[in-house]
Amino acid sequence: MPITREAVLGELAPIVLPGGGTLGAADLIRALVVEDGLVRFVLEVADAEAARAMAPVEAEARARLMRLPGVEKVQVVMTAPTKPQAAPTLKVGGHPTPQAGPQPIPGVRHIIAVGSGKGGVGKSTVTSNLAVALARAGRRVGLLDADIYGPSQPRMMGISGRPASPDGQRIEPLHAHGVTVMSIGLMLKEGEAVVWRGPMLMGAMQQMLQQVMWGELDVLLIDLPPGTGDVQLSLCQKAPVSGAIIVSTPQDVALLDARRAIDMFGKLKTPVLGLVENMSTYICPNCGHEAHPFGHGGVAVEAETLGLPFLGELPLELEVRLGGDSGRPVALGEGPTSEAYARLADRLVKGGIA
Numbered sequence: 486m487p488i489t490r491e492a493v494l495g496e497l498a499p500i501v502l503p504g505g506g507t508l509g510a511a512d513l514i515r516a517l518v519v520e521d522g523l524v525r526f527v528l529e530v531a532d533a534e535a536a537r538a539m540a541p542v543e544a545e546a547r548a549r550l551m552r553l554p555g556v557e558k559v560q561v562v563m564t565a566p567t568k569p570q571a572a573p574t575l576k577v578g579g580h581p582t583p584q585a586g587p588q589p590i591p592g593v594r595h596i597i598a599v600g601s602g603k604g605g606v607g608k609s610t611v612t613s614n615l616a617v618a619l620a621r622a623g624r625r626v627g628l629l630d631a632d633i634y635g636p637s638q639p640r641m642m643g644i645s646g647r648p649a650s651p652d653g654q655r656i657e658p659l660h661a662h663g664v665t666v667m668s669i670g671l672m673l674k675e676g677e678a679v680v681w682r683g684p685m686l687m688g689a690m691q692q693m694l695q696q697v698m699w700g701e702l703d704v705l706l707i708d709l710p711p712g713t714g715d716v717q718l719s720l721c722q723k724a725p726v727s728g729a730i731i732v733s734t735p736q737d738v739a740l741l742d743a744r745r746a747i748d749m750f751g752k753l754k755t756p757v758l759g760l761v762e763n764m765s766t767y768i769c770p771n772c773g774h775e776a777h778p779f780g781h782g783g784v785a786v787e788a789e790t791l792g793l794p795f796l797g798e799l800p801l802e803l804e805v806r807l808g809g810d811s812g813r814p815v816a817l818g819e820g821p822t823s824e825a826y827a828r829l830a831d832r833l834v835k836g837g838i839a
Contacts, residue, residue, distance in 0.1 A: 488555040490519050493526075496549045503538045508546070515564075515663035518623035522557035524550050525623060527663050529564050536563045564660055587725045590694055592701045593627065595727040595838050597758065598720060600750070602742025604635075604711040607763040608732045610809050611799065612708040613641040614816040618823075618830035619704060619839055620663035621816070627658070627665040627705040629693055631716050633686055636670030638708060643812020647671060656697045662817060667697045687719040694724050704839040711742075713749040721753040727838055728758035730796065735762055735783035743784075747791065758838060759794035760784050761829065764801040797829050 494517070498509025508514065515527040528543065530536050543561050550559045590596070599615070601608040609632060616628045630638035639645060642661040648671055649657045658667040669689060699705065707726075710716050720726060729750045733743040743760070750757050762784035767776045778801065788795035802822050808815040816826040833839035 488519055493519055493524055497546055500542055500545050516620045524556055525560040527562045527564055589725055593699055593705045595704045596724055598707045598709055598726050598729040600709040600729055600746050601711050601732045602746040603739055606732055606734045606739050609637045609708050611732050611763055612706055614814045614826045616664045616706050617662050617814045617816040618826040622830050624703040624839055627699050627702045629707045630668030631707050632710040633669050636668045638668045639670045641809045642666050658697050667693055686715045690716055690719040691723050713745055721755050726755050728756040730758050732761045732763050733784050734764045735780035740783055740787050757793055759796035760788040761796045762798045765798035767801040796832055799825050
């Protein structure tokens with residue numbers, strides 16, 4: 486009988502932590518993968534000292550899992566910052582440094598832009614949940630919040646504090662839910678507006694691509710601002726983007742703007758990997774009635790018309806909003822919405838682009 490995620494989590498949850506409490510209650514397990522006799526996961530701790538104190542927990546976790554029938558190998562990775570998180574001394578934003586064409590980001594295999602023609606279609610929510618779903622599928626995932634005028638990923642991913650820059654040149658990103666995260670919002674005071682012209686936007690974009698220590702990543706997701714402006718242009722000129730995902734609701738107004746985004750990526754020679762229909766269906770939690778506040782199926786029809794892949798439907802649910810506001814994306818849990826994101830992540834993995 487194959488080993489299951491539930492059985493693995495059941496063995497890990499009761500392990501007692503050095504400071505009291507249990508591993509399950511502390512919610513330190515990230516990117517759990519169970520396949521072909523292999524169990525692999527990340528233990529996310531606060532700092533290097535905590536990581537040293539967790540050594541007995543790691544040893545007990547290995548021993549417990551190796552006793553499970555069907556488990557042949559256990560891999561545990563402990564993540565923690567290795568240096569104090571001092572405020573960076575470098576300035577973000579300014580004129581971009583000249584470069585000859587798109588420059589690869591060291592250690593990053595694939596770059597996927599997530600865009601939309603208009604705001605309000607849930608593009609940032611889709612990006613954060615897709616990042617978590619890919620991490621749960623065992624991928625090494627980065628998330629760059631390039632929505633410079635309205636950065637929301639720090640809140641959605643539950644991170645805060647300024648990233649460190651020990652040498653004033655390189656930026657150490659933050660980590661949450663098995664995902665490496667960087668956002669201009671981490672460099673600003675809460676509520677502070679970004680009032681920049683095009684060259685400063687392009688300079689900030691170049692810095693976050695090339696000066697952040699992303700490490701080894703299978704995929705870097707980039708949450709773009711809505712529309713077809715300087716950030717999109719700068720990204721496709723400065724980095725080798727593997728492809729773009731377009732997020733839209735089914736309503737005609739959103740689809741009209743989505744077509745513009747698709748046309749923009751075509752002009753920038755960036756492949757469109759497919760379309761996602763967000764807020765596709767609403768199920769009443771009281772009576773179970775299915776409703777379609779924004780219409781239904783329009784994105785699938787549009788994808789077929791344009792000859793592009795349709796990547797799937799995502800429901801409109803209260804849990805999605807609550808998860809984004811609390812910093813715990815809904816894809817971390819179980820249920821129909823989490824499964825929808827898991828299917829989307831699986832399509833990208835099987836397509837070889839994540």
